[in-house]
Each structure stands twice: as C-alpha cells, then as structure tokens.
Amino acid sequence: MDAYLLIDFGSTYTKLTAIDIKKEEILATSKDITTIEEDIMIGFNKAYNKLLKDLEGKEVNFVRRLACSSAAGGLKMIAIGLVPELTAEAAKRAALGAGARVLKTYSYELTNIEMKEIKKSDIDIILLAGGTDGGNKECVIHNAKMLVKHGINIPVVVAGNKGANDDISELFSDADIPYFIAENVMPKLNSLNVEPAREEIRKIFMNRIVDAKGLTNAEEYINGILMPTPAAVLKAARVLSEGSDKEEGIGEVVVIDIGGATTDVHSIADGDPTKAGVTLRGLEEPLAKRTVEGDLGMRYSALSLWEAAGTRKIKKYLKNKELDVEENCTLRSKDIMMVPKTEDEVDFDESMARIATEIAMERHCGYVEPVYSPLGVVYTQYGKDLMEVKYMIGTGGVLVHSKDAGNILQAGKFSKENLNSLRPQRAKLLLDKTYILSSMGLLAEELPDLAVRIMKKYLVEIDYKEDKEDKEDKENDYIDEKKIELFKQQFKDAQSFDNHCSGEF
Template identity: 45%
Template sequence: MNLLTADIGSTYTKLTAIDTIRKKIIATSAAFTTIETDVMEGFMSAYAELEQKIGVFHYDEMLCCSSAAGGLKMVALGLVPELTSKAAKLAAASAGAKVVKTYAFEISQTEQTEIFDINPDLVLLCGGTDGGNKEVILANARRLCQIDRAFTIITAGNKSASFELEEIFSASAKPFVITENVMPEFNKLNIEPARQKIKELFISRIIEAKGLSRIQQMCKTDIIPTPLAVLNACELLSKGTKNATGMGDLMAVDLGGATTDVYSISDGKPTLENVIVKGLPEPFSKRTVEGDLGMRYSLLSLADELDLDTLSQELDIDKSDISNWVKTCAGNPDTLAQPQSAEQKIEESLAREAVKIAVERHVGTYQPAYTPFGQVFALTGKDLSAVPFVIGIGGAIINAENPQYILEGAKGQTDDLIYTKPRNPKYLIDKKYIFASMGLLSSAYPDLALELMKNEITPTHY
C-alpha cells in the first residue's frame, strides 16, 4: 500500500511518498507554500516534483498536517502571573496556538483596548483553583464580552464559577467552551483538556486558509497542526513501541521560516546535588515555540536579538552586509544563499544564534540560593543537561553546509551553569524532513514510523 503525507508549512509544502509493504520512503519533494493565493498550487508543484523523481505515483491514503495559517494568536488571562503564563503556554504548545500576551488579576480598560488591538483568534481564560477565588475569572469574563472582536473563549478555570460563566457568555455573542481547570489544585497542572480544545479550534480554523479545505477533502482523517505531528514523532522515537525500543531522552530543534520550535522528551530531573525545584512541574514531553526567531518571516526580530557588531567580527564580514542580507531575506522569503558564499556563512551563523536563543528559552535554569544549611541551587524548569541526542529539523539546518555548527548552538558550555542545555550531545539530522510525516504515521502505523525514523535520522558531519 502506498501512502502520501503532506506537511503544508508557512514556507514550504513537503510531500513524502511511502511504501508500507517494503517499509520504505520512496521519495520526498518540496515546493514553496502558496498561502497568498491557494495552497493547492504549492501542493501540486510539490506533487509534480515528486512524480518527476519516481514517475506516476498513485497513493491509497493521504495524511496531512499544516501550519500554513501561521497558527492561532492566543492571549491568556488568569489570577497569578507566573502560573497563568506557564499553564497557558504549556496548553497551547502542541496545539497550533501561539501565546502573544498573558494578563493577571482583573484586566484594566487599557488592557481591554490592548486585547482589541491584538485581535486574537483565541482567549484562554483561567483563574482560581477549584473551590478557590472565582471573582477574578467572572470579572474578566464580563470584560472580555465587552471587547468587539470575534475571538473564541476557552475557559479553563475554577469549576465553581462554571454556572455563572455560562450565563455570562450565553448572554453575549462570543463563541465559548468551558473545560476542566488547567490548575485544579495549587502547583498541579491539568493542561490536556484545554490543549484538546485549542487543537479542535485550530483544526476548524486551519482549513479556512485558501485551498486547505480542498486538501482536507482528499484526506480520510483531519488535518492536524504540524507541531503536534512533530511532537508525536519525537515521543515515538524516544519511547518506542511495544515491539521496538526507542532512543530514550532527546531534544529536537525545528528551525523554520517563521518560528523556531524546541521539543524535549525527558523527565528533566536535577543532575546536580543540593537542588531545590521551583515553579510548576514540567511535562515529560514539552514543546516551546519562539515566534520571534525564524529564518525568513521572523528574521528581522531575530537580528534585533543579536549583537551584529560581534557577529561581524566573528565572521569577518561587514555589518552592513549582514544587515542587507537580513533585509533581503525578510522581504523575499524565497531567497537562497549560494553555496560557499559569504551569504551562506551569514545564514548559518544566524541559524546557530536562533538555535542558541530558542534552546535557552526552553531549558531550565539554575540559580544559587542560600539557606541556613548553606548554599543550594534552585532549578526552575527541566534540567536537560544529560540529554544525549539533539536532532535538527527544518530547511535552514538540513540544507546547510555545516549543520553541526548550527546545532552546536544547543550545547551547554562548561563555563555557563545557568542554562541546563545538553552538555555532551550527539547531533542527528532529519535530512529528508520526515519528522512531521512520521508523526502523521505514528497513530496508525507506529512500528513502521519508528523503523523509518531510525533508518533515516542520520548523524551530522562537517
């Protein structure tokens, strides 16, 4: 049986042809995603390239994921700043949403105006443990209903407020859904119900992108968010199946045109002695998305994060040349650097910096703390310093002359104990860009997907 998987991204549409009988990837292809006109154009271009490689290809089933609409813009409201922000980002992480802003306590009139200006697709309304404070979540519900924007509200707060919340929302024109509390008890997360609702909303919205409804008709199953597909693949490769073992703990970095996504599959327990763990517990399977770190659509904001004078000295390239390349790529996302050119050096250095910043935002941090019994270390987040594998995904990595150089941005330095980045990882690369494809495959064909990943994920080398 032949399968076709399609990953319709913000920059490229990637197709993978698979023979399930011979357990083989027949071929892959890619074309620029034509989001401004009709995504079917990019799909058909990629399909034509596929058939140029292998001849006429007939498939029995097609599976698809997409991030072509750029994900859902989301704001989150809650009671306590740190808890709301963390819970909201974790709930949104693999469901196709991007948290633009978080708010705590009762929102002000100024913050109402700010939410109007953001014009989010989705508002996640949290607040209060079950049986705890419900005044704040009720006040915020009323104020959200006063904002004249067509966002959907997902409420995942104090269950004791559910009756009043339903009355408030039913009296307004706002679409809403009420689900389980993201934090039913203090410091206890319950993000899966909210994440499922976000995913369902993503699926309903994603097919509104031009042409995606036609691709949905070609599939037997729902189009799912690309980040969810990649996370599924990471989990499968790490944990294995009942018939085959996985690789164990790993980190994957997906460097795209609009975002840099980092995935870690690890319990993240402390590797140092005398450690106090602070903050909310982290999920075993974690994804973070950095919407300001990308190699094309977000390249200007990435450049703003960097010291271009230092980068210029390191590369021995004029700062003006770096700035001009950034502006050119941001304005023309299909721009490619010539092999072994100065632009290629700039491109790979920018990619390395994007990986470095994204991984530092993803991992936990250690800070010294002092107690009556002496100095200890306070760990916030996951300690990923012992993770043995870092896998590179995304065109800027897999098409680079020196992918290992880029991935070394994820490595922890011996003189920097703050960030718990992998200290001595092996670098692997998704050379054929199949992670999303294998994530699509994982639900119905997990053993096949695992075998293909083990065969296709290769070491990097200079």
Template identity: 45%
Template structure:
C-alpha cells in the same frame, strides 16, 4: 501501500511520499506556500515535482493523505489567567503543547487597555483560565465579562475553576461569543491537567481555524489533522519513547528551525541530580515544547537579528570569512524577510543562513532549558532550579530546512550544547548530535497516529549522526 504527507508551512509547502510496505521515504519536494492567494497553488507545485497532480489526491494510490499546517501565522493564541506563574503559565503550556503560537499572556483582572491589546493581536483562540477548582471565581468571571464586551470574533475556550464555569460560559454565550469549555487546566495548585485542553484546541483548529486560514480549499483532498508543531512534538515523543514493539532513542532534545519560528522539544524528566537543589515553579512536563516567534530565519529574520544582536551573527560568520561587512549582512537579512522563499545561492548567502540558524538554536535552546540560581545562606550555598535540567540528555536532534540543508550541521546543533562559560544554563553537556536527514520529522508525526511502528522505523532511518569533517 503508500502515504502522502503534506505540510503547509509559513514559507514552503512540503510533500513526502512514504512506501509503507518498504518502510521508507520514496520522494519528497517543496514549493513556496501560497496561503495569501490560493493554498492549492503551492500544493500543486509541490506535487508536480513528485509527478503528481491535485487530481491524484482524489483517486491516487494512497492509503493515507494527511496534512498539517503552520501557514498564515500558525495557530495564534492568547492566554488569560489569574496568577502569572500558576494558571497563566499552565494555560501557556497547554497552548504550546497543542501546537499553538502564544502571542500574549495576561494575568489578574483584565483592563480595557489589555482587552484592546488582545483585539489588536487578532488571535485565533483565546484560552480563558484561572482559579483552582473551588478557589477564586471572581477573577475569571470579571475577565469573562470583559471579553464578552469586546469586539473579539475568535472562539474562546474556558478551562478554569469548574465552579465558575457555568456562569462564565453563560456570560460569553449571551454576548454572542463562540465559546467552548473543558476541564480546569490546573484543578489543584501546582497540578497540571492540560490534555483535555489540548484535545479541545485541536477540535477547534479542525472545526474553525482550517476555514479561517483558507485550508478548507483542500479538505476534500487531504485529511488535515493538526498544527505542524503538534506533528513534530509527536515525532519527538515517538523517537524518544518508541512503540510497544520497537524501542526509541531515549531522552532527547529536538530543535526545529523554520522561516517564522524556532521550536524546541524535550522528552526528558529534567530533574537535577545535584545535591541541595530546590525546584521552583510549576512541575515541568516530561514532554515539553517551546516556540520562539522571533527566531525564524525568513519571516522573522529581522527580529532574530534584533534578538541575537548583529555582532553575534557577524562573529559566527567571521569564523569562516574575514570579508564580512556589517551593512551587507544587515541588508541581506532584511531582504530575507521580504523574500521569504529565497534560497542561498552564494557562499555569502550560506554564511548568513548558517549564522542565523546557529543564533536561532543558541537562543531557542537557552530559553527552553532550565537555569540554576546560586543562593548563599549562613548554612552554606544551595541552588534553585527553574525549568528542566537537561545536562544529562544524551541526544540532540535537528530538523527544519536550515539544519537539514546546512553545509555544517554540527556547527548549528553545537549551539544546543552546554557552554562552560554559562554553567547555570542547563543545556545537554555531552550529547550525540543527529540530523533528520530526510526532513520527515513532521511527516512521521502525522503518520504516527495511523502507523506508529512504520513511522518510527522511517524516522530512525532518517535520523543520522553528524560530526565535524
């Protein structure tokens, strides 16, 4: 009994064959993605390396044929809410945990220029929220009218004040918009309810986005379940919590570097154990995902260089080589953005890739974890915590090609560890570092919905500790 698991990535199409009886990965392969032409070509190339053809998907010996995708920019969403730190932030979290890439967040009443900006971004879904149940109705109704008058062709998901829902849906439907609705993502102030929105986003992804991304060409061959980040988030949760019959690794932080983005997942309570700490903002979810669209190592290589700064990248390279010329590094990074399937061939190539990966982990984890702010008062000092305190997390897992294929994965993952020179950035202090050796995080996330015990056993076998040397 075998499972074929496919990921249509922004850079590569990856295939994994798992033997479910023996609970192990039999083989894996990848080939450049071909979403801009015909997605089947990249799939066929990956399958060929496994000794398979597209025809084997119709009558091959597979119990499961499951797929996920982050191709063609992934699932791009815009969130429109009321107050930035409440409903708009709740909407952003709902989109992220559904596996989306949030490309814009708008608050209060939309203006004409903001609507034009949303149109220009060409989102796959707009999430319209705002107002607690029984609270403000005016803003979400105004925003519905603005979106109804827009040129947007994408689905609009309404997840705001339930007392405004009927009017909002009617406004959008009357304008010919494709509209869906679900429960309010923040029915009470500070109380999150994101699961119904997650499920509805996945429903829209399966119903409409698959066709828009060209994935409908393989739906007769594979069961496409979800965006890739959703699969990886499921894997992180499975690895941490375990199943009813098999224990997991406990609270953890996972980092996944790709060609277009860096995703960071935490499965941890994240409460501070320091005395006198006051928490600020919405309550943090136990299972959390953040995605950084400017921290990919191929499609987003130039934006990663801008975010990190060229000097940061050069300094990481100079730890291993004195012959590092800034102009050569900069030109190489620009080449990576143009040639997204390029793989390292020389020591210089490896150094650039490693420095980019280290920078992506450093910045991605910094943006994911919480921060402490010290506040002096006449009664003494106290601290304000924004986000999750992950200093006590004992496990950091790395996945994605730039980590899995790194010659020094401990250096890459070491960037996720607490830095004493920046004590208020709450990264794990003394974690054990692990690498997803077989690169099956996403694959086991897919399989977990069908065979959770087998998926966990394969995942636990793949996750290996790494240390200098």
C-alpha cells in the same frame, strides 16, 4: 503498492512525503511554495506533480492522505490567566503544546484597554484560564464578562477554576460566543494539567479553523487536516522518545526547528535535577514542552534576531568578520525567499542559525541559581534540566542544506560561558535530512510503530568539526574534573567538600 501521502501545508512551503507502509520506506518527497493567498491547491498540485515524477514506473495507491498545516501564520492564540507565573504561564504552555503561536499572555483582571488590543488582534482562539480548583474564581468570571462586553466572537477554550464553569457557560451561551469547557490547566498550585486543553484546541483547529485558513479545497482531496504542524513535530518527538506499543523509544530528546520566522524547540524529558543537592522550584514542567521564539528567525525575523543577539555575538561565529551584520539582516528580512549563493552569504546564514540555536536553547532549558546559606552553597533549579538528554535533533532548511549542521546544533549545547544554563552536555546529534518529522507525527496518529521505525531509519547521526576553542574547552574541562577529584579525596564526603569550598570563598 499501498502508500500513505503525508502533507505539510507550511507557512512558506507545502511539503509532501510518500511512505510505502509495507516496505517501511520513504518512496519520495517534494515541495513547492504554499499558495494560501490564491488557492492552496495550486502549490499542492505543483508539489504533487513533482512527487509523481519521482514515482514514475511505480504503481502507487495512496490509501490515506493526511495533512497538517501552519499556513496563513498557523494557529494564533492568546492565553489569559490569573497570576503571570502560574495559571497564565500554564495556559501559555497548553497553547504552545497544541501547536499554536501565542501572540500574547494576559493576567489578572482584563482592562478595557487590553480588551481593545485583543479585539484588534488577528487571533483564532482564546484560552481562558485562572484560579486553581476551589480557589479564586472571581477573576476568570470577570474576564469572561469582559469578553462578552466587547463582543468577542471567536472560539474560547475555558480551562480555569471548575467552580466558575457554570457562570461562564451561562455568560457565553447568552452572548452566542462559541466556547469549549476543558479541565483546569492548573487544578492545584504548581500542578500542570495541560493535555485536556490541548485536545480541545486541536478539535477546534480541525473543525473550525480549516475553513478560516482557506484549506477547504484541500479537505476535499485529503482524509483530514489532523493538527497544526508544530503539534505534529511534537507528536513525532514524543513517540520517537517514548516508543510505541511494539517499538522501543530512543530516550529523552530535544528537537530544534529553525525557520524563517521562528525557532521552535521541543523537548521530551522530565527535566528533574540530574545533580544531587539541587532543589526544584517554580511551575511544574510538562514532559512534552514546546517553546517558540518569534524574534529568532532566518528571514522574517532576521532584524529581531540581530536585536536579540547583538552584533558582537553574531560576529563571534562569522568566518569573515568584516561582513556588515545590520546590512545582511536587513537584506534577509526584505527578501524572505533569499537563497544563499556566495561563500559569505552561506557563512552569514549559518552564523545566524548558530545564534538562533544558542539563544532558543538557553530560553527553553532551565537554569540553576546558587544560594549562600550557613551550611554552604545550595543550588535552586528553575525550569527543565536537560543536561543528560540523549539526542538533539535538528530540522529546518538551514540545517538540511548546511555542510556543517553539526556545528549549528552544537551551539545549543552546554557552554562554560553560561555555567548556570542546564543545556544538553553530551547529546548525540541527529538531522532530519528529509523533512520527515511533521509527516511522522501524522503517521504516528494511525501507525505509531511504523512511524518510530521510519524515524530511526531516516534520522541521520552527524558529527561536528571541533575548532581550536572547542578543543581547548574540552581539555580544560578534563583538567578541572581532575582537580575536583583530587580535592574530594582529601575529604570524607561531598558535604565536607562543599563546606570547605564555601569556607574558602
């Protein structure tokens, strides 16, 4: 039978998925430790032998072998822009959407101190932006000169004011700095255009970074390393949400990927206000958005998760309140390969996962702020409104191995504890039980219809067990809604209702 072999050279594990392209089935999956320090093919071969064992008795012909990678720390970048909230933020979003880890964002004119910091950074690419088209070009040219002055010799994607491109091209050509010109990430004020920069980053990843990451041996065996792993997950989420030429999508989705070092959130949604009377402010949000929380991880970042959440917040989710939070987080940060065995260890891991989900979703989603005016309360929205998203999809080891993955994902939903956060309210919960999202992103590059059908088939819908507090919250919500309806019946329209409320308080 003809099959695709889809490979994810992850930072911890190398994961393989074999797909029967005619029967549209997963034939087998396997994984083993990624061996980037030695030869990446050692870990691959171990995983491949496990896969062949599962395929015994089947005549499989791998017609295509496609791969993605986040090995050796993945694709590491810095983003440089003009104003922190505008072009610098736009550059950061472009880099994140390309599957990169953005180590730092710089704004305004770079200083010598900042350049020394950049030069010491272990980065693969620089994204240089700044200024809208026809706007300020002095800043981006200054920053290009600083890169030349300090002898930067890594690829630079230039995606700023197009009026500066000729000067920057001359500067970088004379200095032999490898550079690539893309369209401005913000051609007009508050208007994003991140796809061209993302595509250039992806090309550099495929053509140059593969050698630097020690993946050359793998390239001899496979048809190509197409993209960083996070970009593959984002691609899978997008094609599942929007559909393909022949397959309907499932609608707006959020993907939560909880890892040892980071918690990534991907959303495919326009994010416009879902409630009447809300004004949208701030930088335009991309349809396909990715955020990476480097301080929210299950192993490498366990201590920073504790610092971000605090002891009381982690204990809120623990069954055994006597567990020492600092001690347990320290243990996990020192033993990154730790597998929970006891009931307390599982309990602590799942509590960490719920905290990671809660905080990562709060940071990813938008929020509303009430503004008091003579006409009553006016609400302003910043970021994406994801309250009406249809599905939340969980992936990552802690979710896959959990007996209660639904409760972990539930922590990322809307909560009365933070009424201003626009997190999903009624989303159905799906689980990537077979680690297929990254592989489906690869498959979608060549066979998008098939990728959509397989994801619909293999993503498992899950429930969550309501605890007493959840049930009380739902009952209170119902009572609150009834009260509001009774109030509204006393007034002719919503505006008079709002005016009455503002007068009352």
